[in-house]
Amino acid sequence: MNAPEKAIVNDWIRVCAVDDIPRLGARVVASEHGDIALFRNAEDEVFALLDRCPHKGGPLSQGIVFGRQVACPLHNWTIGLADGQALAPDVGCTRRFDVRVENGAVILKL
Amino acid sequence: MVGNGMAGVRTLEELRKIAPDLYDITVFGAEPHANYNRILLSPVLAGEMTLKDIMLNDVDWYQATGITLHLKKKIAKIDRVARKVIADDGTEETYDRLLLATGSNPFVLPIPGKDLPGVITYRDIHDTNAMIAAAGQYKTAVVIGGGLLGLEAANGLKLRGMAVTVVHLADWLMERQLDKTAADMLQKSLEHKGLKFLLRQQTTAIHPNAEGRVAKVSFADGEEVAADLVVMAVGIKPNDELARAAGIHCTRGIVVSDTLQTFDPRIYAVGECVNHRGIAYGLVAPLFEMAKVCANHLAHMGIGRYAGSVTSTKLKVTGVDLFSAGNFQGSADTEDILLHDAIGGVYKKIVLKNDCIVGAVMVGDTGDGSWFFQMLRDKQNIADIRDHLMFGKAHLGNTGHQGQTNAAEMPDTMEVCGCNGVCKGVIVKAIKEKGLFTLDDVRKHTKASSSCGSCTELVEQILASTIGGAYAPQANKLKPMCGCTDHTHEEVRKVIREQHLLAIPDVMRFMQWRTANGCASCRPALNYYLISTWPHEARDDPQSRFINERAHANIQKDGTYSVVPRMYGGVTSAQELRRIADVVDKYQIPTVKVTGGQRIDLLGVKKADLPKVWADLDMPSGHAYAKALRTVKTCVGSEWCRFGVQNSTQMGIDLERTFAKMYAPHKVKLAVSGCPRNCAESGIKDVGVIGVDSGWEIYVAGNGGIKTEVAQFLCKVKTAEEVLEYAGAFLQMYREQARYLDRTVHWVARVGLDVVKQRVVEDAEGRKALYGRLLYALQGEPDPWRERAERKVAREEYEALTV
Numbered sequence A: 001m002n003a004p005e006k007a008i009v010n011d012w013i014r015v016c017a018v019d020d021i022p023r024l025g026a027r028v029v030a031s032e033h034g035d036i037a038l039f040r041n042a043e044d045e046v047f048a049l050l051d052r053c054p055h056k057g058g059p060l061s062q063g064i065v066f067g068r069q070v071a072c073p074l075h076n077w078t079i080g081l082a083d084g085q086a087l088a089p090d091v092g093c094t095r096r097f098d099v100r101v102e103n104g105a106v107i108l109k110l
Numbered sequence B: 001m002v003g004n005g006m007a008g009v010r011t012l013e014e015l016r017k018i019a020p021d022l023y024d025i026t027v028f029g030a031e032p033h034a035n036y037n038r039i040l041l042s043p044v045l046a047g048e049m050t051l052k053d054i055m056l057n058d059v060d061w062y063q064a065t066g067i068t069l070h071l072k073k074k075i076a077k078i079d080r081v082a083r084k085v086i087a088d089d090g091t092e093e094t095y096d097r098l099l100l101a102t103g104s105n106p107f108v109l110p111i112p113g114k115d116l117p118g119v120i121t122y123r124d125i126h127d128t129n130a131m132i133a134a135a136g137q138y139k140t141a142v143v144i145g146g147g148l149l150g151l152e153a154a155n156g157l158k159l160r161g162m163a164v165t166v167v168h169l170a171d172w173l174m175e176r177q178l179d180k181t182a183a184d185m186l187q188k189s190l191e192h193k194g195l196k197f198l199l200r201q202q203t204t205a206i207h208p209n210a211e212g213r214v215a216k217v218s219f220a221d222g223e224e225v226a227a228d229l230v231v232m233a234v235g236i237k238p239n240d241e242l243a244r245a246a247g248i249h250c251t252r253g254i255v256v257s258d259t260l261q262t263f264d265p266r267i268y269a270v271g272e273c274v275n276h277r278g279i280a281y282g283l284v285a286p287l288f289e290m291a292k293v294c295a296n297h298l299a300h301m302g303i304g305r306y307a308g309s310v311t312s313t314k315l316k317v318t319g320v321d322l323f324s325a326g327n328f329q330g331s332a333d334t335e336d337i338l339l340h341d342a343i344g345g346v347y348k349k350i351v352l353k354n355d356c357i358v359g360a361v362m363v364g365d366t367g368d369g370s371w372f373f374q375m376l377r378d379k380q381n382i383a384d385i386r387d388h389l390m391f392g393k394a395h396l397g398n399t400g401h402q403g404q405t406n407a408a409e410m411p412d413t414m415e416v417c418g419c420n421g422v423c424k425g426v427i428v429k430a431i432k433e434k435g436l437f438t439l440d441d442v443r444k445h446t447k448a449s450s451s452c453g454s455c456t457e458l459v460e461q462i463l464a465s466t467i468g469g470a471y472a473p474q475a476n477k478l479k480p481m482c483g484c485t486d487h488t489h490e491e492v493r494k495v496i497r498e499q500h501l502l503a504i505p506d507v508m509r510f511m512q513w514r515t516a517n518g519c520a521s522c523r524p525a526l527n528y529y530l531i532s533t534w535p536h537e538a539r540d541d542p543q544s545r546f547i548n549e550r551a552h553a554n555i556q557k558d559g560t561y562s563v564v565p566r567m568y569g570g571v572t573s574a575q576e577l578r579r580i581a582d583v584v585d586k587y588q589i590p591t592v593k594v595t596g597g598q599r600i601d602l603l604g605v606k607k608a609d610l611p612k613v614w615a616d617l618d619m620p621s622g623h624a625y626a627k628a629l630r631t632v633k634t635c636v637g638s639e640w641c642r643f644g645v646q647n648s649t650q651m652g653i654d655l656e657r658t659f660a661k662m663y664a665p666h667k668v669k670l671a672v673s674g675c676p677r678n679c680a681e682s683g684i685k686d687v688g689v690i691g692v693d694s695g696w697e698i699y700v701a702g703n704g705g706i707k708t709e710v711a712q713f714l715c716k717v718k719t720a721e722e723v724l725e726y727a728g729a730f731l732q733m734y735r736e737q738a739r740y741l742d743r744t745v746h747w748v749a750r751v752g753l754d755v756v757k758q759r760v761v762e763d764a765e766g767r768k769a770l771y772g773r774l775l776y777a778l779q780g781e782p783d784p785w786r787e788r789a790e791r792k793v794a795r796e797e798y799e800a801l802t803v
């Protein structure tokens, strides 16, 4: 079979170890979808969102992480890590990506 | 919960915030409506709003939150033994905890004719609708009672086309909130709107016409007035019948403790129905404070006591500005400051006791009401500002809204918040329609005042005039750090010091934080408090720093960064400039700009390039991104200038070299001028130094930003060493005492310059100790750029992963 070598759609890819992401912090993954922000919270849960705030495109990866939320560095909107939704009364949503942790590795679905 | 009104539902909201799943909640309300904003009945009566606009929680809210709601069911009996309540239609519900929030009932004068058709009170939607209907049908109305409620009713009926007379027993209107002068001015402006007044009149009877409807009112002196509608607004009495019948201790209200518990520990009570330390409140602000404490105890958290409230009053009659708070009459041991401009329609009286504000009344210009009220509640010493207190905050330069300082004079279309482009009309609309009560609510919903904050006072004024006495600015001293805790900044600092706490999780555990790892507002503050209290011991937590301080560069709107290297005292060299030029070429940096702080800004640097840019620049960090020492501006001084009497450039360089890398509650800016011509603008700096022939003058707590504040004279010294020591001691005191995000000006305004002078100028030993602590903290502090350029720390901060 001569499958195109470019981008295997909807594939799970190992991107890094959980410990490569600072606890209560984030790392940026450059991808063909644009920059993706990987967040790690205090409980070592990992989340993946497009690194663009629904407000004015601020890089969410640069925000402060608390609970299951991140505060955008530009104008302080709060975005839910699990669903990408802005916290009311703000409205907006940023794209989320499926991500899971296996044996200490972060595996992202693109 | 019995009583579906403002206090009760607020308690449920507070409870749901902190313990969403603890209880199955059932609510009984006697009215046919869900929870609405009772205080906005007046705008509804005046035709400015409709019922739909004033709903706070509609039926859907109860459904969505899983609360069972029984409307139009009045609880007739509490069975404390079986722990259940029984409604008038027989519905029963058992309880583990019962919350009584039954509000109050209007007081009805016990006079003949009080039950005639056309005689009503003013309490709920039903009454409001009855008044609106009557206004459509009849011509003349008499309002008995010249208090807040009576006047708002009279104004509404007048706007609906009725001829209205207000009858009042006392010598002047609102005698419990106003002195005679203020009341007379109020009366005049209401007469101007077409209302008529009969003062010192005791109503003795109401008489019917042939059809049995009200026709006239008669008084003790024999006089009579015709009336097709009579509104009784002579006061309220706490609705404690239900509790009383159940054997719960009541005296003019259900008696509650500071935890809002009644004498039956399973039963709590909040709102107008309670008697707390002998007081039954009739305004929303204290009820909301009760709600918060009550929810905390219902949630088994057991922190927080309600210790009573000081209230303030505003009248919600469009075009009439009136404010009153505290002991406005004064007494033997108080003094007054007065301003009375009868023609201009302005009257202000501030009552002082021991240099603190204890009361205030204002008519005509009430813009500073919330400022006075806040100082009153804080018991702030005003000796320092006494001479201009009366003229308010407004005459000081606030930027960003066309010089406007009085919200009442602004048209709806005028911009209030210059950062977010929010107009007055938008704010008023949001307050009314979304039921907002606090500055925070307005910030969240409209964004006004949420950025630089310079319009905060205007927004507070708009809140106060839209919701009346329901707005109470939070007393400064009691302000919790953020929603994660009830503790104040000062309490947290104290505990960190006394308990020798070294890490954020320890503070949160020790002080019982409500959230697992805080929020974007408390974490940076805690991090600062830890490292400033325990230098070289507490470990810095980069994840609790705002991105600029974590990345050591300023984030820009497009996600790139800016780089501002340090140029001590604003002095540079050919080599430095050449290196800067080379870096700009090599990394294709789009903009190079000379800053307002005498140095150079490279804008638009990609994050991944930052460590390389720093390595190539080989200059120290300018901390232009940090709550830390920024620039020390200097002038050329005695080395070159024909007027210079001191070497200001060298002084500036010395200051900057000594204090560079100093983290602080907020950014810190210094300046040194070589003579009183003051070319370095030392008069608007956190510390400004001015060379004079015989030495140096030191000024502190100036600010050139959002609100221009002129620095105040601290002292005069002779030598450059003394400048370093005094300036250092002042800065260390600020670092140890100020709240996070206070500039020096805010902190000095709170503690008073006298206290600063005592410790920095008069107490030589104390000064040396302060200075010593600062030098100790700065000892060995690394340059953050160098560390990162050498790739020693935080590599992952700058490197993206790839897939």
Ligand code: SRM
Pocket: B554, B555, B556, B562, B564, B593, B594, B595, B596, B597, B598, B599, B600, B601, B624, B630, B631, B667, B669, B684, B685, B702, B703, B704, B705, B706, B707, B743
């Ligand atoms: C670069 C500069 C403007 C310029 O092009 O000249 C500047 C740029 C910013 N200023 Fe400023 N301020 C600059 C001089 C000033 C000055 C003038 C001065 O320092 O002599 C003032 C008034 C003086 C004062 O602070 O008292 C000033 C008052 C402010 C304020 C209001 C502070 C206040 O307390 O009122 C803010 C907002 C804040 O800090 O919260 C601010 C905030 C900012 C921020 C950091 C906004 C932000 O958070 O992103 C801007 C960063 C731009 C960037 O990425 O580089 N900037 N800013 C100046 C840098 C000076 C330097 O070399 O470090």
Ligand SMILES: Cc1cc2nc3c(=O)[nH]c(=O)nc-3n(C[C@H](O)[C@H](O)[C@H](O)COP(=O)(O)OP(=O)(O)OC[C@H]3O[C@@H](n4cnc5c(N)ncnc54)[C@H](O)[C@@H]3O)c2cc1C
Pocket: B002, B003, B004, B005, B006, B007, B008, B028, B029, B030, B031, B038, B039, B040, B041, B042, B073, B074, B075, B076, B101, B102, B103, B104, B122, B123, B124, B149, B152, B239, B242, B270, B271, B272, B273, B281, B282, B283, B284, B285, B287, B314, B316, B467, B468, B469, B470, B471
């Ligand atoms: C026209 C008007 C204007 C006002 N303006 C202002 C102002 O500008 N600023 C300000 O701060 N305050 C103002 N107030 C006062 C403010 O509205 C009250 O302080 C506040 O509503 C009291 O809240 P509460 O929950 O204690 O009582 P309420 O809001 O009155 O709620 C009590 C509820 O309990 C129900 N109830 C009573 N008994 C039972 C029972 N046995 N079973 C079931 N339900 C029962 C009642 O029907 C009522 O709905 C104003 C009031 C009015 C009427």
Ligand code: SF4
Pocket: none
């Ligand atoms: S540099 Fe300062 S004044 Fe200019 S836009 Fe930014 S914050 Fe405002």
Ligand code: FES
Pocket: A053, A054, A055, A056, A057, A058, A072, A073, A074, A075, A076, A077
């Ligand atoms: S871009 Fe995120 S809050 Fe504005």
